[in-house]
Amino acid sequence: MISTGLVAIGYDFGVGAAGTAWLVSVLYLASAVAQPVLGRLADGVGPRRVFLGGLLVVVASGLVGALAPGFGWLLVSRLLLGIGTSAAYPAAMAVLRAESARLGRPTPRPVLGRLSFAALGSAAVGPTLGGLLTATAGWRGIFAVNVPVALLAYGSALRWIPKDAPGKERAGRGSAAGVGRERAEGGGRAGALDPLGILLFTGALSCLLVFLLDLRHPMWWLLAPALLLAAVLTRWQLRHPSPFIDLRMLGANHALARTYLRHGLSYLVVYCVMYGFTQWLEEERGYSSLHTGLVMLPMSLAALxxxxxxxxTKGIRAPLTVAAVLLAVGSALLLGTTGATPLVVLLLAGACFGIPQGLMGTGNQAAVQQYAPADAIGAAAGLQRTAQYLGAITASGLIGLAYGQRADDRGLHLMAAVGGALALALIVMTVTDRALRTRITRTADAGTDTAGTTANTGTDTTGSTAHTGAERHNSHDRHRS
Incomplete structure (x- = not known):
């Protein structure tokens, strides 16, 4: 919703496009940190508790934003919103994994598709609803509407989400899923937090964010503390028994690491369009907030x-390849777009960015389900969203560089050129990723990845023995190489 209210907010508080970009960035900064934290809590204390607590924070964010007397209070509201909404996705993935363990079969792809449908459904309604609220109730309605929506979700969660299993039972499921050896070797513990790791990650990301948001006048000195904090974070994560970001697991689990990279780059391109294109439609094209929301609607419906x-789809590589190709086509269309471009071309370009959102969402989500450690699915899902939000933060910096104080054709073309280059890189990454060539399914009770084999044998058809957790994936990647 905020994408169609940025211009109105900027006018009311005398803030330019580079300034209002902070409303986007602060939410994704909070989410990038909170997603894996709340995912780990969902693994440890239970996804239902974490989800309900997050909704209460969303209610607080709506009240703060609706009553904000100044621009700073809007930043506080978005910060709270980023923290509160971060509970949803990792909690949902943890619930699905728990059900898979209980039923003794993997989570069906259509179920994952409905989870993605729910997220994209709200995104489909968002720009149009935001434009309607801004045009009728003013931009404060964008914040106020989160209160009844969160309360409705809270009541629904109390009614339908299964109560959290006792801690010992959740730990038992993790052992039954074949991850006991992995946790014994890595020393990790589901639900355990790493406060110092969280602070180091937040500090490094904050320095990088401030640097990215003013690329027209870059503060190069910020790179020094960012690199220093990143180095200290890396050393600490490698030594900590329950790290905030499990670098050893990512180093061994190449398929999961590539999934994160692919997801982050994809959404860097998408967010440039979602926020940069809407501002261009209002300031260069002259559309109202409501008309901009309607122009963005086909993009959202295509994603849905x-x-x-x-x-x-049964595979992962094909839909991800199609998504990357469409991102390249959409970027090419925007590269030739001006204030006089026919509306049908703008709608077509929007669809080229909407279709990939749906394909990427379900494809990468399925990859995380397949490759993530069984007893840490919440944290792994949180890291997937962290990768997505890092892409959004980078997109905010690019928007600020391209537009400055006003969205124009030249800035749109710069973003389109960067998007096209990244889309071509995504095509190469996806087509050459050998892990995506074989359809892999994980049995919930054994936690074993099989490529056309039965779960009880634990043996890949190529002859390599299946290992558990990170060691299994590392062996799988080495064998394919």
Whole structure:
């Protein structure tokens, strides 16, 4: 919703496009940190408790934003919103993994598709609803509407989400999933927090964020503390028994690490369009907030429909390849777009960015389900969203560099050129990723990845023995190489 209210907020508080970009960035900064933290809590104390607590924070964010007397209070509201909403996705993935363990079968792809459909459904309604609220109730309505929505979600969660299992039972499921050896070797513990790791990650990311948001006048000195904090973070994560970001697991689990990289780069391109294109439509094209929301609606509906289509595919590489190709086509269309471009071309360009959202959402989500350690699915899902939000933060910096104080054709073309280059890189990354060539399914009770084999044998058809956790994936990647 905020994408169609940025211009109105900027006018009311005398803030330019580079300044209002902070409303986007502060939410994603909070989310990038909170997603893996709340995912780990969901693994440890239970996803239902974490989800309900997050909704209460969302209610607080709506009240703060609706009553904000100044621009700073809007930043506080978005910060709270980023923390509160971060509970949803990792909690949902943890619930699905728990059900898989209880039923003794993997989570069906259509179920993952419906989860993606829910997220993209809200995104489909968001720009249009935001434009309607801004045009009728003012931009404060964008913040106020989160209160009844969060309360409705809270009541629904109390009614339908299964109560959290006792801690010992959740630990038992993790052992049954074949991760006992992995945790014994890595020393990790589901639900355990790493406060110092969280602070180091937040500090490094904050320095990088401030640097990215003013690329027109870069503060190069910020790179020094960012690199220093990143180095200290890396050393600490490698030594800590329950690290905030499990670098050893990512170093061994190449397929999961590539999934994060692919997801982050994809959404860097998408967020440039979601926020940069809407501002261009209002300031260069002269559309109202409501008209901008309507122009963005086909993009959102395409994302919504393709999330269901992607859920019905059996592989991962094909839909991800199609998504990357469409991102390149959409970027090419925007590269030639001006204030006089026909509306049909703008709608077509929007669809080229909407379809990939649905395909990427279900494809990468399925990859995380397959490759993540069984007893840490919440934290792994949180890291997937962290990668997505790092892409959003970078997109905010690019928007600030391209537009400055006003969105124009030249800035749009700069973003389109960067998006096209990244899309081509994504095509190469996806096509050459050998881990995506074989359809892999994980049995919930054994936690074993099989490529056309039965779960009880634990043996890959190529002859390599399946290992558990990170060691298994490392061996799998070495064998394919």
């Amino acid at each position: 429909a393709c999330s269901l289509i992607g859920a019905r």
